[in-house]
Amino acid sequence: MTMIEKNVQYYAEKGKQLVERVEKKRENMRKKKFDTIAVHGLYSLEDALENNGSIIEPIYMSSAQQYENSNHLEAAQEQQIPSWIYTRITNPTLTYVEEIIAMLEGYKLSEKTSAVLTSSGMAAVFMATNPFLANCEGANIVVDARCYGGTFTIFNERYKGERGLEIRWVKDSLDLNEWEEKMDENTRFVYAETPANPSLNLTDVKALSEIAHKKGIAVIVDSTLATPALFRPLEHGADIVVHSVSKAMAASGSVIAGAIISKNDIVSNFLSEEIKKDFVTYVKFNPMRDHGTALSPISAFFVLNDLRSLRSRVDLMSDNAMKVAEFLNSLDQVECVSYPGLESHPGHSVAKSLMKLADNEDENGEEINRYGYLLSFNVKGGHQAARDLLDQFKIIWTATDLGRVKSVATIPTISTHRQQGDEGRKLASLPSNLIRLSIGIEDVEDIIEDLNQAFKAIQTKSQVQHQ
Numbered sequence: 001m002t003m004i005e006k007n008v009q010y011y012a013e014k015g016k017q018l019v020e021r022v023e024k025k026r027e028n029m030r031k032k033k034f035d036t037i038a039v040h041g042l043y044s045l046e047d048a049l050e051n052n053g054s055i056i057e058p059i060y061m062s063s064a065q066q067y068e069n070s071n072h073l074e075a076a077q078e079q080q081i082p083s084w085i086y087t088r089i090t091n092p093t094l095t096y097v098e099e100i101i102a103m104l105e106g107y108k109l110s111e112k113t114s115a116v117l118t119s120s121g122m123a124a125v126f127m128a129t130n131p132f133l134a135n136c137e138g139a140n141i142v143v144d145a146r147c148y149g150g151t152f153t154i155f156n157e158r159y160k161g162e163r164g165l166e167i168r169w170v171k172d173s174l175d176l177n178e179w180e181e182k183m184d185e186n187t188r189f190v191y192a193e194t195p196a197n198p199s200l201n202l203t204d205v206k207a208l209s210e211i212a213h214k215k216g217i218a219v220i221v222d223s224t225l226a227t228p229a230l231f232r233p234l235e236h237g238a239d240i241v242v243h244s245v246s247k248a249m250a251a252s253g254s255v256i257a258g259a260i261i262s263k264n265d266i267v268s269n270f271l272s273e274e275i276k277k278d279f280v281t282y283v284k285f286n287p288m289r290d291h292g293t294a295l296s297p298i299s300a301f302f303v304l305n306d307l308r309s310l311r312s313r314v315d316l317m318s319d320n321a322m323k324v325a326e327f328l329n330s331l332d333q334v335e336c337v338s339y340p341g342l343e344s345h346p347g348h349s350v351a352k353s354l355m356k357l358a359d360n361e362d363e364n365g366e367e368i369n370r371y372g373y374l375l376s377f378n379v380k381g382g383h384q385a386a387r388d389l390l391d392q393f394k395i396i397w398t399a400t401d402l403g404r405v406k407s408v409a410t411i412p413t414i415s416t417h418r419q420q421g422d423e424g425r426k427l428a429s430l431p432s433n434l435i436r437l438s439i440g441i442e443d444v445e446d447i448i449e450d451l452n453q454a455f456k457a458i459q460t461k462s463q464v465q466h467q
């Protein structure tokens, strides 16, 4: 066939066949186990042969795609043929990762899920929420007050401060009545972060979704701390999931990235039928194209490599975190420990019903709970004691970071949640003696030993001061 005979219809037909082939591949892969999906995604042996045999997915470091002719170009622009066009819109390396994340968040779900990567977790929060805020005069959103500081700030300063949107903060995310009382016909969406950073507060996403959906309100969940290895909000009724992929999904700590995942036909009184049908695809090819929040292919490749071992890594990190939480809980110098795995945690029963390691059962066939890698604890002696303790760590890093293979600690009131101010921190019940500790995959004995020596050092210091 000559180039001229290859008209737009020819490419549209080819596009249809390609979509069917990919759909079949996706259907087959969705039947596999969590780890197999994470390792292979849709990159098959046949794909490798078309890529010089490369067993690892190639990084397409190219700004744009070459077309066979103007008909091919036109068919691509009209989305009649799967195509990546320009790296601000999408890119094949990103597609490998997006397919995996969509399948992992939709693991064992019968409905189709779609994912899009963004340049950061904050870009994901913005791109997942902004489409709900057109003409927002008189509108409100209902939000977990204990969300991540950056999320608090985008809602409080950008949406409320700059656009006049009403933010109805939920102080106790476990209290479903509080959520319900704050929703009305002008609520554009409800927004939960579970577990929340750094309070580790939980939200019963299933119950919340039932309440919100009765009122036609979309449910958006930041599931960064759980990752799909432990909890998949879509399965429990949520419409849209956001992730700071920068965290445990990309645990090596090389890149900043985000993701939005949705299922088809989400609930919303506000969005058009077309947007609700496939929210993520709408976001990817419309607002994201215009706002330019795409991830770089090289960053996507780093994510891809870390994602492959997500489940086993989160398992180990969670196992270590549980032991560290128990250790901290036994110390006199600690006021309280917040970790969903501890029975004393107010959200323990919700966590127990929702946070389960994918594909893991005990000898009785019961699913195994894992409660994640993040915990926080309040140091006796106030803010200065917390600072003194942090300054004593020898192995645990001091950084505004979490979800790493390395253990990392910070004091949120002077770092991650500093920007939301005293008022915001009061709303979020965030004390200044709270240390947030993200547990890595080091040997847990060494992490505990580091904590132990740090507590001993501050005890000695305080004894000397009191002599």
Ligand SMILES: Cc1ncc(COP(=O)(O)O)c(C=O)c1O
Pocket (backbone or CB within 6 Å): 120, 121, 122, 123, 125, 148, 150, 151, 193, 197, 222, 224, 225, 243, 244, 245, 246, 247, 256, 257, 258
């Ligand atoms: C729960 C949560 N959501 C969103 C974000 C923002 O992600 P990023 O730093 O990738 O922009 C963070 C960052 O710490 C977070 O902890």
